[in-house]
Amino acid sequence: MACTLISRVTFKLVSEAAANLSQVNGWEDGFADQIAVDPNDKTKTVCNVGESGADLSTCFEMLPDDVKKSCTVASALTEDVVGPMTALAGCNPIQSGPATATIVTTCAGYKAGALAAGSTIGASDKAPTTSSPALASSLSMVMQTGMPSNAPVNNQTARPVAPIATASSSPAMPAPFSSSPPSSGGIPNTISVKDFKGATETWIYQGCYTDLIPNRDIRTLKNWGQGATSSDCANSCIAMGQSIAGTENGGQCFCGNTMAQTKKVSDGDCNMACNGSSQMCGRSGRLQVYAKEGTNLGLKKRSNKHRHALNMRSDV
């Protein structure tokens, strides 16, 4: 049985220790796997795109063009960014200089940005020795506007993402909330969802996991999605570009690309029915998680001979 660890917390305010990795032996991964960075390296292809105008596909395995062109992400906000509009989004009055411009916050109706659900500002891989003064004051400004850091950010709508290039012949974005056919109830082993291209994907039940463990402010899946059942939730997660979906408390939906701070519990813990369905949707503090087959949940596995040293509370 896997023993989960608290995985890396998102934020680093101080120098990242990880930055020192990958510098020792030259290119370790990424495009250095696929092209010869050193022209004397005969084991790899020399990428001459720049000079010869050769196609990038001679250097890299490329996404199909239609996948690339239709790759979009739903905005986390619902404001107009295209216009015509009478003012730039946010609070950005024209400042012509030549003096260096300043941040302005006094625009009529302007509200400071809110921390996304699950944001962990202030946390780090290691205890920060200093906190960033700029960030701390940003945070305090957020707090002053009455938006608690772990409140759901209501403008994270999981709208369907329409392709911007209308000339594309790829299928239009799938409707986000098409449910799979009703199953016999309980926890379906697989759910059917639509991907970016409108093709049907099968997502697989990954288990029942705790949420808000051990820190009640940090969610296992960070983004709020929408949908009454696990299928609906997964469809809205795909529309947000996320590959892991979790329902909770009978109808909450969360999305993420990795799972943080959780442990797997018995399937029987996810036993609260979804609204209007015989399927289950987690429970209070329990995420019923689905992901596309092969997705890395971001959970580290340890030998089941060891119990890791971190505190694991079981009473949530």
Add this chain to the structure above:
Amino acid sequence: MKTVPHPELTLGLLALVTPITAINSFYAASYFVLYGGTPLVTERVDPIMAPGVIGSNHVHEIYGGSGFQANWDYATAQNSQCNNMGPKIDHSNYWYSALYFHEPGTDNYTRVPTDFQIYYHYDLLPSGEARKPFPHAFKMISGNAMLRHNDNLTDLSTESIRWYCHADKSKGETEAVTQGTFAPGTTGCSGTDGFSSEIWFPFCHNGAGFDISKPTDHVIFGNGPDGTPTHQGGNCPTSHPTTLPQLFMEFHHTVSGFKWSADQNPWVLAQGDPTGYGMHADFASDL
């Protein structure tokens, strides 16, 4: 509400002059270009300068992996479903301040449709060694959103930025190219490559990670043949000895739908910059 000092800083004064005997031959070079087309998303989110915040200071156009979110990190980006730059392994994100057309005499702002190309220059060092890869989750910015003047005396932001108006002279258009600020005196940019902009990134790394209180300390530009910092190519000083690939971003702005006259300069960057000096861009590596 009190004013929050914006954490974006000017590029710091660069390292001491060091004597050099050879300079990496930049143009003998190895590079590849990724083409981005239309953005992944356009929104006020900035995982580098406003991590975790929904509603950062100004609008960015964002490219790269679909794992992009305000809480950006390496693992999240690795699980991207797709990316709009092409290579399967590139889950990095790239973003820059959106460009708007401010219709003269009105209060109307309209986003200028833009597409994006990025060049990765990875030419060899003078010693024959290859450059080092970007560390996982490497983050950097180039340019300064708050700048509104030419900073050539103090910094390299202006020098690393160009604004172009490629003219179709048969239509009586005027060609213009400027360092740092919007090209003036134009009426239409119908020539090949049209209205475009570009920015170079620093590439000399001191091994440290991104620190939001000092966002440009960890990576700086190289020194040119005269030993002073330069925006393009150059050798890394001893303070920042690791030579990373040098990134170059190029933007093509579709302005054919807009009308303006030679005495007008109707372009505004999303942070309220009508000069163009505040052009800036960000990179978060997730190869």
